Amino acid sequence: MTSTFKFLAVTPDLRRLEALRSLLGGAGGKGEAIAALPLSDDTRLPDCAALFMDADAAPEGQALRRCRELRSHLHAASFAIILFGSGRGGAALVEGLDAGADDFWQYPFKDSVCLAYLRAILRRLSRLRPQERSVLSGTLSLDPSSRTATLGGKELVLRSKEFDLLYYLLQHQGTVVRRDALLQAVWDYPEAIPTRTVDFHVSQLRRKLGRAGKNLETVTGMGYRFRADQDQA
């Protein structure tokens, strides 16, 4: 998961809102809370990475309906939807998942477990649509549409393959990517061939990244990993 993400929480219950805020804030979430989502004839989609909706909010069933409406939009799959509420047992979860939610959280929340699920959901979503989005880690940000990279607010000058390599590693932040996978994804090499190309570009990137370069780790015998920002002490 990237170090910060936007969320939108929809609940009329202030205690639940506060619980969500502290849970998500601890994970780098920056968000806003509203009492109700825009009406369904509003075709705008929420601009956030994760949308939280209170399943118990009146009128009954509204959160599920809204969830279905949102998922019926063409691009609505690009953000996570998490329902929460007092529902016990599997029924609320099954209902929520079938309406298009990614999870149902029982309130009161188990923070550590909820966060782990949220990270897994955001990670899966970013795997599924890898092309369009900017990726970031700490103060490092890469925008594929403008092909610009910034570090600590300043533009980072990267050569084309350096950009592609760093972008790919950031997309898979926290996981080890094999050398042959990198050769295939960045250089279009059909199969593993002995070459120092990846290693050379990695060392160039480390130099350009300065202090942030230490996040670009070599995993002996496997490949490389861009360490997720939250792993830093």
Place this chain on the structure above:
Amino acid sequence: MNAETIIVVDDEEDFVDILRQMLEPAGYRVVAAANGEEGLAVMRREAPSLMILDVNMPLMGGYEVCREVRADPRFFELPILMLTIRNRDEEIVRGLEKGADDYLTKPFDRQVLLAKIRRLLKRVR
């Protein structure tokens, strides 16, 4: 209908049979493997749409399977549902951090399993 293939990686044969009886009537094709190593081989051969993965297995356990799947460019998008007896909070957190997309503890509710599978199989545009 084009049945989606689900790979079940679990060393308990009886449990694999139970899963088969749950999944096949729901229209899925089930292939199975008894440990992580075999699981990776079967995955590469069968190209499944989803993996149901146990944690404790001989030869190669679930965490290592997760890492191998994610490091393979052909399969790094494969949804992984960890299905295990390990139900402590820190074990759930660990499984999800190791690369599982979802987690379910044994014993489980059949409807919950099927709903999770349906959700994980939804393609994102």
